[in-house]
Amino acid sequence: MKTLSEIISYNKKAKLLSYNQEVKIAILSNIVVNQIDHPLSMMFFKMGIKPHIVFGEYDNILQDAERFSSVDVAIIFWELQNLIDGFQYLGASYTEEEIDNLVNKTESELRFVFNKMENTPLVLINEFNTDPFNSNLVNQNAIDKVCNQLNMFLNSNLPSNFRILNLHRVISQISFEKSFDLRNFYTSKALYSFDFFKKYVEYVNYFLASRFGKVKKVLVLDCDNTLWGGIIGEDGVDGIKCDTNNGIGKVYYEVQKIINTLFNQGVIVCLNSKNNLNDVKDAFDAKQMPLNFNKIVIKKVNWENKVKNLIEIAQELNIGTDSMVFIDDSDFEINLVKQELPEVETIQVPKDIYFYPLVIRKALNQFYNLNFTKEDLNKSEMYLVEQQRKKLQSNFENLNSYLETLQLQMAITVNEETTINRVAQMTQKTNQFNTTTLRLTPNEIKDLMETKDKYVFSFSLSDKFGDFGISGAALVSILNDTAIIDDLLMSCRVLGRKAEETFINEIFKFLKKKGVNNCQIPFILTNKNKQVEEFFIRSNFVKVSFNEEKSLYVSQLKTDKDLNIIKVKYEKEDSRNKEKCM
Numbered sequence: 001m002k003t004l005s006e007i008i009s010y011n012k013k014a015k016l017l018s019y020n021q022e023v024k025i026a027i028l029s030n031i032v033v034n035q036i037d038h039p040l041s042m043m044f045f046k047m048g049i050k051p052h053i054v055f056g057e058y059d060n061i062l063q064d065a066e067r068f069s070s071v072d073v074a075i076i077f078w079e080l081q082n083l084i085d086g087f088q089y090l091g092a093s094y095t096e097e098e099i100d101n102l103v104n105k106t107e108s109e110l111r112f113v114f115n116k117m118e119n120t121p122l123v124l125i126n127e128f129n130t131d132p133f134n135s136n137l138v139n140q141n142a143i144d145k146v147c148n149q150l151n152m153f154l155n156s157n158l159p160s161n162f163r164i165l166n167l168h169r170v171i172s173q174i175s176f177e178k179s180f181d182l183r184n185f186y187t188s189k190a191l192y193s194f195d196f197f198k199k200y201v202e203y204v205n206y207f208l209a210s211r212f213g214k215v216k217k218v219l220v221l222d223c224d225n226t227l228w229g230g231i232i233g234e235d236g237v238d239g240i241k242c243d244t245n246n247g248i249g250k251v252y253y254e255v256q257k258i259i260n261t262l263f264n265q266g267v268i269v270c271l272n273s274k275n276n277l278n279d280v281k282d283a284f285d286a287k288q289m290p291l292n293f294n295k296i297v298i299k300k301v302n303w304e305n306k307v308k309n310l311i312e313i314a315q316e317l318n319i320g321t322d323s324m325v326f327i328d329d330s331d332f333e334i335n336l337v338k339q340e341l342p343e344v345e346t347i348q349v350p351k352d353i354y355f356y357p358l359v360i361r362k363a364l365n366q367f368y369n370l371n372f373t374k375e376d377l378n379k380s381e382m383y384l385v386e387q388q389r390k391k392l393q394s395n396f397e398n399l400n401s402y403l404e405t406l407q408l409q410m411a412i413t414v415n416e417e418t419t420i421n422r423v424a425q426m427t428q429k430t431n432q433f434n435t436t437t438l439r440l441t442p443n444e445i446k447d448l449m450e451t452k453d454k455y456v457f458s459f460s461l462s463d464k465f466g467d468f469g470i471s472g473a474a475l476v477s478i479l480n481d482t483a484i485i486d487d488l489l490m491s492c493r494v495l496g497r498k499a500e501e502t503f504i505n506e507i508f509k510f511l512k513k514k515g516v517n518n519c520q521i522p523f524i525l526t527n528k529n530k531q532v533e534e535f536f537i538r539s540n541f542v543k544v545s546f547n548e549e550k551s552l553y554v555s556q557l558k559t560d561k562d563l564n565i566i567k568v569k570y571e572k573e574d575s576r577n578k579e580k581c582m
Contacts, residue, residue, distance in 0.1 A: 002042075002198075004038065004194060007038045007039055007042050008038055010042055010045070011038060011041050011042055011045060014041075014042070014045035015045075015050075017045075019048065019049060019050035020048075020437070020524065020525075020526045020527075020549070021048070021049045021050065021212065021437065022049070022050040022051075022052060023044070023049055023050075023051055023052065023072040023073065023212065024051075024052045024053075024054065024071045024072050024073075025040070025044075025051055025052070025053045025054070025071060025072065025073045025074070025075065026053075026054050026055075026056060026064070026068035026071040026073070026074045026075070027053065027054070027055045027056065027074075027075050027077070028056040028061045028064045028065065028068065028074060028075070028076045028077070028078075029055075029056065029058070029059075029061070029076070029077035029078070029079070030058075030059040030061055030077070030078055030079055030082045030083075031058075031059075031077060031079045031081070031082050031185075031189050031190065031191050031192075032058065032184075032188055032189050032190035032191075033055075033077050033190070033192065033197075034055060034190075035190070035192070035193075035194050035197050036075075036197045036200065036201065037053055037055075039197055039198045039200075039201040040053060040197075040201050040204075041053060042201075043201050043202075043205050043208070044208075047208075047209060047212065047214045048214075049212060049214075054068065054071070056068065058189070059082065061076065061078060061109070061113060062109055062112055062113065062116075065112070065113040065116040065117050066116045068120075069116050069117050069119060069120050070119075070120070071120060072121055072122070072211075072439075073120075073121065073122045073123070073124070073208065073211065074117060074120050074122075074123045074124070075123075075124045075125075075204065076113070076123065076124065076125040076126065077126055078110075078125065078126065078128070079126075079128075079191060080128045080129065080130060080143070080146065080147050080150070081132055081133065081185075081191065082189060082191075083102060083106060083146075084102070087143070088132070088133040088143070091141075091142055091143040091146060092141045092142055092143055093142065094142035094143075094146070095142075098142075099142055099145055099146055099149075102146055103146055103149045103150060103153075106150055107150070107153050110150075110153065110154070110157070111157070114157070114158075114159050114162070117159075117161075117162075118159055118161065118443065119161075119443055119444070119447070120161060121161065121211065121439070121440070121441040121443075121444065122161060122163070122207065122208075122211045122370070122441065123159075123161055123162045123163070124162075124163050124165055124204055124207060125154070125158075125162055125163070125164060125165065126164075126165050126167050127151055127154065127164050127165060127166050127167060127168075128146075128147045128150045128151050128154070129147065129167050129168060130143055130144055130147050131167070131168065131171055131176065131179075131180075132180050132182070132185070132191060135176060160442065160443070161441055161442075161443055163207055163370075165203065165204065167200075169203065170196065170199050170200050170203050171196070173199055174195055174196065174199050178193060178195045178196070179192065179193060179195070179196040180192060180193060180196070181193045206365040206366070206368040207368065207370065209368070210368050210369055210370040210428065211370060211428060211439065212428070212439055213427075213428050213429050213430070213431055213437065213439055215366075215367060215368065215369060215429060216267075216323055216324065216325050216345060216366040216367050217267065217268060217319055217323040217324075217367070217429075218267070218268045218269075218270060218313070218314075218317060218319060218323055218324045218325070219259065219262055219267055219268070219269050219270070219324075219325050219327070219363075219367070220269075220270045220271070220272045220310060220313060220324055220325065220326045220327070221259070221269065221270070221271055221272070221273075221326075221327050221328075222271075222272060222273050222306075222327065222328040222329060222330070222333070223271060223273035223275055223280055223283075223301070224240075224273065224275065224329070225329040225349060226273075226327055226328060226329050226349055227242065227252065227255070227256060227289070227291065228240040228241060228242035228252050228283065228287070228289070229241035229242065229248045229249065229251070229252050229353070232275060232279050232280065232283055233275065233276070233279065237279070237282050237283050237286045237287070238286075240283060240287070242256065242287050242289050243287065247354075248353060251353050251354060251356050251357060252356075253289075253290060254357045255356055255357055255360050256289055256290040256291045257290045258357060258360045258361060258364070259290075259291060259360065260290050260291060261364070262364065262367060263295060265367055265369060266369070267367045268297050268298075268317060268383055269291075269295070269296050269297065270296060270297055270298040270299070270300065270313050271296055271298070271299045271300060271301055272300045272306050272309045272310060272313065272326065272328075273300070273301050274302070274303055274306070275301050275302075276301070277299065277301040277302070280293075280299075280301050281293060297317075297383045297387075298313050298316055298317070300312065300313060305336075306326075306328070306333050306336065306337065307336060307337055307340045307341060310324065310326060310337065310341060310344060311341075317383065317492075318432070318492040318493065318495065319432075319492060320343075320431065320432070320528055321341050321343055321344050322343035322344070324344050324345070325344070325345045325346075325347060325363060325366050325367075326344050326345070326346050326347070327346075327347045327348075327349065327360075327363070328346075328348065328349070329348065329349035330348075331348070334346050334348045345366060347359060347363055369425075370425075370428070371421050371424055371425040371428070371442065381466070382466065382468060382469070382493060383493070385465045385466045386493065388465055389406070389463075389465055392405070392406075399496075400565060403497060403498060403565045403566075404565060405464075406463040406464060406465070406497070407463055407464045407567075408461065408462070408463045408497060408498075408499075408565060408566040408567065409461070409462050409463070409566065409567045409568075409569070410459050410460070410461050410499065410502055410503070410506075410566050410567070410568045410569070411459060411460045411461075411462075411568075411569050411570070411571045412457065412458070412459045412503075412506055412568065412569070412570050412571065413457070413458050413459070413570070413571045414455055414456070414457055414510070414570075415449040415455055415456055416456075416458070416571070417446070417449065419456070419458045419470055419473075420442050420445045420446050420449070421442050422458070422469075422470040423440075423445050423456060423458050423470070423473045424440055424441055424442040424444070424445045426470070426472075426473055426489055426491065427439055427440045427445075427473070427487065427489065428440070430489045430490070430491060430492075431526070431528045431529065432492050432495075432528050432529055432531060433488075433489060433490040433491075433492065433495055433500070433529065433531060433532055433535075434487065434488075434489040434529055434532070435485070435487055435488045435489065435521055435522065435523050435524070435529070435532055436486065436487045436522055436523070436524045437487075437524060437526060437529070438475070438486065438487045440475075448475060453477060453478040453479070454475075454476065454477050454478075455475075455476045455477075455478075455510075456473065456474075456475055456476075457473060457474040457475075457476060457503075457507055457510075458470050458472065458473045458474075459471065459472045459473075459499070459503055460571075461494050461497070461499055461566075468491070468493060468494050471490060471491040471493065471494040471499070472489065472490035472491065472494065472499060472500075472503050473487075473488075473489055473490075474487065474488045474489075474503070474504075474507055475487045475488075476507065476511070478511070478514060478516060481515060481516055481517045481518065482516065482517070482518045482519070482520060483511045483514075483516045483518070483519045483520070484519075484520045484521075484522070485507070485519065485520070485521045485522075486522070488504070488521060488532075490503070495531070497566070498563065498565050498566055499566065500535050500539075501538075501539060501560070501563055502563050502565075502566045502568065504539060505559050505560050505563050506568055508555075508557045508558070508559045509559055511557060512557055512559070516557065517556070517557060518554060518555070518556060518557065519554065519555045519556075519557055520552060520553070520554050521536070521541065521552070521553045521554075521555075522550060522551070522552055523536070523550070523551045523552070523553055524549060524550050524551075525549075525551070533551075536553045539555070540555070540558070541553040541554065541555050542554050542555070
């Protein structure tokens with residue numbers, strides 16, 4: 001962990017860099033928490049985001065909730081110890097009536113905050129806890145009763161844009177003694193230590209990474225001494241360990257069981273191992289391992305450089321290497337990846353193998369998803385089916401001929417409420433084909449759908465191999481005879497199938513029926529979305545203004561009648577006016 005001076009030095013240098021994304025974060029509290037500023041800023045800088053952190057007034061959460069409701073993220077420290085001055089000793093002797101009065105008052109205040117911040121994209125609020133003063137007590141007192149009742153209220157009434165943080169998990173990682181600064185609490189109401197805030201920021205990092213599209217998508221694994229104990233080339237299939245019959249085998253068996261949960265979270269699992277492919281397949285079959293070999297999307301099992309393999313995996317999946325987590329037991333391999341691909345998150349199998357399951361459980365956080373959708377459930381299957389498509393494509397020299405054999409169908413919806421969560425998730429996670437990288441929440445998408453002259457388009461794509469699910473979206477505003485596409489985004493898995501051209505063509509048809517003659521699309525260039533600019537050129541958009549950060553493309557709404565590779569249908573009407581969206 002870095003010292004305070006090292007963090008401050010890092011932040012000073014980071015502030016001088018340019019960023020494509022800036023966010024505003026508000027800290028609301030009833031105690032003094034200003035020490036969180038430096039580690040929280042550092043976390044955002046490392047994500048490639050410029051933070052603007054603002055602090056509310058001391059013990060003024062209600063008014064601050066109203067004042068900061070429009071920030072990108074709010075973090076609330078609502079400490080039980082300071083619900084009233086001296087509660088750590090006065091509350092211990094509270095009567096049942098006094099407990100009820102305090103709980104009712106605090107619940108009313110919480111409802112007020114929930115209401116005022118209902119449109120804040122993400123609010124992180126700490127669970128109430130009694131650790132600072134009650135952790136050594138054998139019996140429960142009135143303070144514990146207040147705490148338990150308030151936490152029950154939180155868990156039962158929490159709005160969808162709020163997330164509860166369990167402070168016990170933060171405190172347990174660095175110890176009680178290192179978490180609290182009781183001297184500062186009594187002198188200045190600053191309860192937590194700087195070490196606590198560093199660990200706290202590590203904890204909230206996963207929520208914020210998901211909110212701002214920095215979540216990891218792919219887990220890449222070595223095999224020997226990573227998925228099983230032993231080296232298959234030396235020990236043979238019978239000699240490797242991944243079972244419940246011995247201590248080492250149990251560790252690797254548990255690790256594979258944990259990794260299995262990632263399939264259900266939409267995480268793509270791949271192999272990157274110096275081995276013979278047939279030997280690895282035989283090991284999976286013979287040992288009946290928890291991981292299903294056939295569900296592993298890409299298997300780079302060869303004798304190539306592992307950095308080269310990682311780059312190829314990213315290219316085949318059409319993702320950035322910064323979306324990957326790589327796990328290996330070798331010092332050499334881990335350090336090589338750190339040196340050549342520093343954006344890849346690397347995790348080394350611990351030397352003390354019995355800590356390995358704990359390391360893997362922590363790694364699950366890298367893939368935390370704020371908004372889980374049905375598309376996530378099928379993501380691994382979608383990529384596996386994609387390999388069948390690529391195998392078929394190799395038989396064709398002409399792309400259009402290949403696409404015609406796929407029997408592609410696009411289903412378009414406009415302002416359809418059932419798509420809200422998925423569209424919001426796409427804005428938060430899609431980076432490569434995304435015109436402005438707006439990061440929106442379900443509530444914000446819903447507000448757009450309910451606003452006059454604003455339209456949320458989405459499409460799902462399917463072919464004879466299967467369904468890609470909802471894979472593209474556009475956020476459109478109409479002003480007089482001009483439409484502005486505030487964001488146009490598509491999943492990388494449907495690009496190159498004429499989906500981009502077909503979708504924009506159908507949007508243009510819709511807009512022409514609304515009396516629109518011109519279309520503008522703002523474009524903010526990032527280090528990932530260059531292909532959007534190439535799409536504009538292919539589609540005859542004209543760049544009319546630009547600077548280093550933002551361009552504006554325009555079109556006269558010319559539609560292409562020859563786009564017949566994809567069969568288009570409209571699933572829903574615009575529920576606001578019941579006009580057919582076609």
